[in-house]
Amino acid sequence: MTQKLVVIGAGMASGRVLEHLFEGNADFDVTLFNAEERGNYNRIMLSPVLSGEKTYEDIVTHDADWYEANNVTCHFGTHVTAIDRQAKTVTSTKGTTSYDKLLIATGSAPFIIPVQGKDLPGVITYRDLDDTNAMIQAAETGGKAVVIGGGLLGLEAAAGLAERGMEVTVLHLMGHLMERQLDEAAGFLLRRDLEKRGITVKCRASTAAILGTDKVEGVLLEDNEGLEADLVVMAVGIRPETRLATDAGLEVARGIEVGAQLQTSDPDIFAVGECVEFDGQLFGLVAPLYDQAKVLAHSLMETPAVFTPKELSTKLKVTGCDLFSAGDFASGEGREDIVFRDPARGVYRRLVIEDDCVIGAVMYGDTSDSNWFFGLIRDKTDIADMRDTLIFGPAYQGGAPSDPLLAVAALPRDAEICGCNGICKGQIEDAIAAGATDIEALRSQTKASASCGTCTGLVEQVLSVTLGDDFVLPTAQPVCGCTDMTHEDLRRMIKSQELKSLPAVWQACDWKTPCGCHVCRPALNFYLLADWPLDYEDDPQSRFVNERKHANIQKDGTFSVVPRMWGGITTPDELRAIADAAEKYAVPTVKVTGGQRIDLLGVKNEDLPAIWHDLNQAGMVSGHAYSKGLRTVKTCVGSDHCRFGTQDSTGLGIQLEKALWGSWTPHKLKLAVSGCPRNCAEATCKDIGIVCVDSGYQISIGGAAGMDVRETSLLCQVATEAEVMDVVKAVTQSYRENARYLDRIYKWMDKVGLDWIQAQIADLDTRAALVARFDLSQTIYRKDPWAQQVVKSAPYIPLANLTLEAAE
Amino acid sequence: MSNWIDIAALEEVPQRGARLVKTPHGCVAIFRTAGDEVFALDNACPHKNGPLADGIVHGKAVTCPLHNWVISLETGAAQGADKGQVATYPAKVTGGRILLDADFLQQRAVA
Incomplete structure (x- = not known):
């Protein structure tokens, strides 16, 4: 016999109950009351409507056709004013309606703080x-x-x-x-x-x-x-809307009290959603409401199920603010924290561990692994064995693949993909097999990603894994074929795991080759020496030949030699020594460089130590014209000679070069100091440029004049030379610590943002700490490689000479 | 029959590095891997004659410093999509000394 079901409230919870009933072909004649003048829509998506990313039409769940097709009598814009449990009727502004079963889904009302003016328009x-x-x-x-x-x-x-x-x-x-x-x-x-x-x-x-x-x-x-x-x-905040239930004499605490079948104290009256209280708990997120809806539908169809509240997670639907939280993250006795921070990227992760289980997680900035962590919390997985690398996510566990697609492929069929709707991977796979081959079809058939939408990417990945080539998603580029990690991953691992040698990195990061390759080794060598200057020993065999032999290799295998000329200033004696060396070693080409130096091109490998020795004797050191490190500081003559010069740009350039030379950086580092805004030293296309003005020094960064041409951006203006020194050292150190190998400053700046760099430099404590770390590193690395190499010249001369033996 | 001649102590060549041996017909590069194996190859990349001894040694391969061709130390063949071949010569380590086959180096002149 058809029963009369009256539903008060057309929200997401009661809407879901009706869907289950109709899918189960339950025999009910449904009358639906709603105080709002419309039916069920996806309330979670109001935020995108507010921000303009979606319209109301986009978020309608049940339209008029749907209600009609399912024979639902709708009274929208109609308030129910009373329930008569004896007569089994409800009274509304439209009259009296009788029921066999009643479902209260009145939701919640916003909490209004009781202050003066709370009722004003606006x-x-x-x-x-x-x-x-x-x-x-x-x-x-x-x-x-x-x-x-x-x-x-x-x-x-x-x-x-x-x-x-x-x-x-x-x-x-x-x-x-x-x-x-x-x-x-x-x-x-x-x-x-x-x-x-x-x-x-x-x-x-x-x-x-x-x-x-x-x-x-x-x-x-x-x-x-x-x-x-x-x-x-x-x-x-919100409070459950319980007025009708209270007036009808149902048991109400903070919410309408229900049992595990969502039945109220009256066996013919059920309640669902934000208005209910179960086991002392209230519910505000959609996932448990959908669970309730399912159980309630079963109760109405007399195939009772049991509602059990599950672990909940939260995401914020503000584009660009990626956050995730789940479980219990209060600190306490017996609880331990694992925390990971990457200030450059604005990433924060914290896990709360109790008895070798993750009981809470907070993530900000990068929530890509949130489902995995949520799974650990929900399943109470024992994490003792993976504790060391747990915070880095699934990619670092037991050689598990870090390709997000492979990670998705590895998920079991019962892994939850859509938290709002409780949709598992298996259900999505089945739907794809049944012909739902795009995200919209999947949404309509499984509801996966149809509520808050934050799992859309994950659902797409399941699609991609299941469908193969038809569905290509961008993935982060690993450093090289030796590893699945990105440069950023590697830097993070080196710092957080305190990896201080190449083998330690290869081991900890699961290198696929025994000793890397020509792509990863120079990068790793740099990261290690930049992060652990005292512990790591520079590995010449992991450097490109130019940095190993301290000279620029030319196309015929000869080298170029450039002595340092501080700030571009030289003397007759130095010039004489250079001329003598050029003649003595039959240097075919002598050229003036763009960085105000003299380049001796075409020096033979075995002559390198000797020519360096001669130049050393004249007081010159290596110009590092070959290095991923400080190259040159170009200057104009400034106030010494120029009638426009405002400051001693030459002197400042020399000071800077003497402080910075010998330092290794992610890519080459070129500076210039101009004595006035006419900028004759072309400071505004350098990695770091200083333009002197009457009131001080404008320091700008991120210029380039190579494959890309870029003007520098102003970092800050300071009043004294001492401040210039500190700011330049600090920004160089930050670049050394944070940039990806082979990124010039402008590329690094594009990734982390000028704001972030400015904030580091503006904070005097951070600036001082950066300067201190730079100075510490310079105690190790500010040495003349020529003088060092002259005494161990073996690599430059042949191991053996068989020309005579062979002639015999 | 091989005619092994003593070239130098193994330590004279750095691990994951190389040194040159001069012969009447150009330089031969002696490579030492991380696992202390030694290999002898012509010091010229098949691409643009880059000095292989100046390259980065990884596994049993070297990357040419000029244009990053990767050459197998075992076979002398260019790896990956590049096509080319470098001559290789018998080399071995005995008692901590690097030995080359003099006959083989001689034949190089005739070949």
Whole structure:
């Protein structure tokens, strides 16, 4: 016999119940009430609607056709005012409707902080489409918005409003944003990212009153600070909407109390979603609501199932802010933390370990491995054996492949891909096999990635793995064929695992070749000497011939020799010595270089130690014209001679060159110092350029004049030569510590951002620490390689001469 | 019959490195791998005659310093997509000394 099912509330939870019922061909005549004037839509996607990335039409789950096809009687825009349990009827503004089974899905109501002015026009909450539209409308005229509440919803509202051009301030009562999902460090990164978008964040800010006469005009804080506001969004939290249930005499605690079958204290009345309380727990995220919906549908179809709350994870749907949190991440006795930070990339990962299991995870900046960590938490996996490299994610465990596609391929069929809808890899594979060969088809058939959408990439990867060539996704480029790791991975491993030798790296990073190749070895050699100057011993055999033989190899196997001329200044004696050497060793070509040096081209391999010796005797050292290191500091004559010169550019150039020479860097490093903005030393196309002005020194970085031509960007202006020295050393050291091998400064700057470099240099403690590390490294490396090589000249002369023997 | 001649102590050539031996018909490069094996090849890349002894030695291969051709030390053949061949000569280590076959080096002149 057909039963009458009345549903109060057309939200995501009750919508899912109906889907299950209709899929199960359950025999119900459904009447659906909704206070909103529309049916079920994907409420999670309101944030993209607010930010303009989607429209309402994009997020409708059930349209009029769907309700009609399933014979649902809809009363939208209709409030249910009472439930009569005796008569088994509900009363609405449209009259009385009787039921056999009643489903309460009234959801939640936003919590309104009880302050003066809370009812003024312009004060809105953020729960439904009407709120969203109100915000969109308010944003049309621009102006200032204050969002009260720095939780998930508040921040999504703030980001959306900022995206629509409003000047947004977020007020948050606690010490850091999203304190329920994030720890302090991740909260800080999130705050920084939001501030980059122009959003002002005030933590520990308690609202005293909302000001205004006819409409909202401002917000007053407890500390008497006043903020102007044309719009105030209240997003401090939600509470279950239980009024109807309470009035009907159902058992209600904070929410409507239900058992494991989602039944209320009245056996004919069920409840689902944010309005329920189960086992003392309330629910606000979609995944458990969908679980409830499934169980509830079974209860109605009399095939009872049991609802058990699962471990939950959170992601923020603000484009560009990648964060993930799951489990319990409070510190405590018996709990240990594993923390990984990569400030350059704004990446933070923290795992909380208890009894060899991961019980909590917070990730910011790079959440690509979040599913894997979430799996460890959910399955209570024993991580003792992989603890050392756990924080780096699945790619580093037991030789598991780091290609994300292979990692996806390796996932078992029951691995959860879509957390919102509880869709496993196997279900997606089955759907693909059944013909759903694109993301849209998969979404409609399995619901995978159809709710919050953050697993879209993962679903695409499953598609790619299953379909093969038809679906190509970009992957991070490994260093070379010897490893699956990227340069960034390697630098991270070297620092965090304290890898201090080539074999240690090869071992720890699972090198596929016994001793690397000509691509990875020079990179590794640099990373190791830059990160561990005291511990690592430079390996000449891992250097390109130029750096091994301290001269530039030419196409005929001869070399070029360039003595250093500090700041481009030389003397008659030096010039004489160079001329003598050129004649003595029959140097075919003598050329003046672009970096203000003299190049002796065509010197034979076996003559190198001798010509160096001669030049050393005249007081000259290697010019490192061959190195990934400091090349030259070019200068103009500055205030010594020039009528326009503002500072002693030559003297400063010489000082800089004497401080920096001998240092190894990711790629060549060229500097110039110009004595005035006429810039005769062409400082603004160098890796680091200094332009002297009357009031001091403009230091700019990231120029290039090679395959790419780039003008430098201003790093900072300082007043004294001493500050120039510190800033240049600090930026060089930061480049040494963070850049990828063979990236010039401009490429590095494009990756980390000028802002980040500026912040490092502006912070005087960070600057001083960088300078100290640079100076320490220079105690090892600022040596003349010529003088060192002259005494061990063996590599330059033949091992044996068989010409005589053979002639016999 | 081989005519092994003593060239130098193994230590004279660095691990993952090379040294040259002068012969009447050009230089021969003596390579020493990380595993202390030695190989003797003409010191000229088949591509543009780059000095192989100045290359980076990895595994049982060397990368030419001029244009990064990779040459097998065992066979003298260019690896990967490149096509070319370098002459190789018998070499061995006995009692910590590097030995080359003088007859073979002689034949080089005739070949």
